[in-house]
Each structure stands twice: as structure tokens, then as C-alpha cells.
Amino acid sequence: MTEPTGDQLLRQLGALGNPHRLRIVAALLAERTYVSKLARELRISRALLQVHLRKLEAAGLVTASFEIGEDGKTLRFYELTPFSVVLTPKTISAAVPTLTTPDSVHGNADGEEGRT
Numbered sequence: 001m002t003e004p005t006g007d008q009l010l011r012q013l014g015a016l017g018n019p020h021r022l023r024i025v026a027a028l029l030a031e032r033t034y035v036s037k038l039a040r041e042l043r044i045s046r047a048l049l050q051v052h053l054r055k056l057e058a059a060g061l062v063t064a065s066f067e068i069g070e071d072g073k074t075l076r077f078y079e080l081t082p083f084s085v086v087l088t089p090k091t092i093s094a095a096v097p098t099l100t101t102p103d104s105v106h107g108n109a110d111g112e113e114g115r116t
Contacts, residue, residue, distance in 0.1 A: 003091060006099035008060070012085050015059035020044060021052050025080065028062060032079030034069075053078055 004012065015021055023042055027033070035053070039046045056062045062078050069075045 003094050006095040006097070009085075009091070009095045010099075011059040012061065012083070013087075015055050015061055016085065018052065018055075020048070021056055024049070024052055024056060025061065028078060028080045032077055034067075034075040034077050036075075038078065 016025070020042070024038070027038060027041055033041075035046055035049060039049045042049065053062060053064070057064060057078075061081055061083055063081050064076055064078050067075050067077055
């Protein structure tokens, strides 16, 4: 597996830095599933789930596909993409020169200056 770029590392860490998204990853490890079922299992709204799934998908941690259910409805299924996030000082040092966004270069990937 190749080292992530700085931007990829920021997307992965940002995507994993939320308890809802960690719960989604854990649920998808057990099985690929569709949005409505996953929302019921996690006890969150489908709208909120969609927001978190989009963030995970943008980070390359999950993938989506459409399938037709038994009732003829189109279902959006999500599954985990195999990934590994290795965070060491060496990984960070290798990623820093590849940061491309102005905010990421200044250590502010979320546009929230001074946030701790």
C-alpha cells in the first residue's frame, strides 16, 4: 500500500474523526447494506446518515452501488473499501509536502482557525 498524500490523509482522518462515522464503519464491517437499513440499525435519520456516508465516500473509505430490491425500488448499498490508516511521525512528514489546499498548508483543513 502506498503512502497517502497529505490531502488524502486529511480526508481520511477527518472522515474518521466523528463517532457516527466510526459506528458506520463498524456496521459496514459486519455486512454491506442499504441506507434505510443502516439508518435503522444506527438509530439516526437517513438524511444525517447520508451526510456521513458522503464524507466517508469522499475519503475513499466506503463505496456505493445501486441495486433493485425485491419490491422494485432502487436501493443504494454501501460497503467498506479495504483501508488502513497508519499514523506515525514518518507518515505525517512524508504527507506534508504533498498538501495542496491553502487551508491544509496552514494546518486548517476544516476552515476553523483556532479550534482545539
